[in-house]
Amino acid sequence: MSVVLSEFLIPGWADGEGAPAAPVDGQELPCHFVDPELFFADTAQELEEAKALCQTCPLQRACLDGAISRREPFGVWGGQIFDGGQIIATKRLPGRPRIQAA
Numbered sequence: 001m002s003v004v005l006s007e008f009l010i011p012g013w014a015d016g017e018g019a020p021a022a023p024v025d026g027q028e029l030p031c032h033f034v035d036p037e038l039f040f041a042d043t044a045q046e047l048e049e050a051k052a053l054c055q056t057c058p059l060q061r062a063c064l065d066g067a068i069s070r071r072e073p074f075g076v077w078g079g080q081i082f083d084g085g086q087i088i089a090t091k092r093l094p095g096r097p098r099i100q101a102a
């Protein structure tokens with residue numbers, strides 16, 4: 001089975017059919033060992049957990065560069081949160097924003 005770099009960079013890809021049983025080329029990618037939904041979660045706490053996992057990843061820089069070049073629409077990639085192709089500091093929670101007191 002050949003693996004292209006873009007396949008490395010998709011959280012959870014290794015869970016699917018044909019996934020390698022051992023780390024690919026000696027690289028253990030943290031996102032291959034957790035629920036991929038963590039990287040696309042709705043809560044700030046879960047997204048921070050995903051970002052923390054990326055901090056230990058040997059491909060963090062390449063993953064981040066790839067996500068920037070692809071303008072990832074959402075998710076945690078390379079230790080950053082993406083929304084609409086942009087890196088954002090925190091994800092806005094679903095629902096309406098609170099009404100500000102006048």
Ligand code: SF4
Pocket residue numbers: 008009010011029030031032053054057058059060061063064076077078079
């Ligand atoms: S930087 Fe994060 S999302 Fe990218 S491959 Fe590593 S663990 Fe997975």
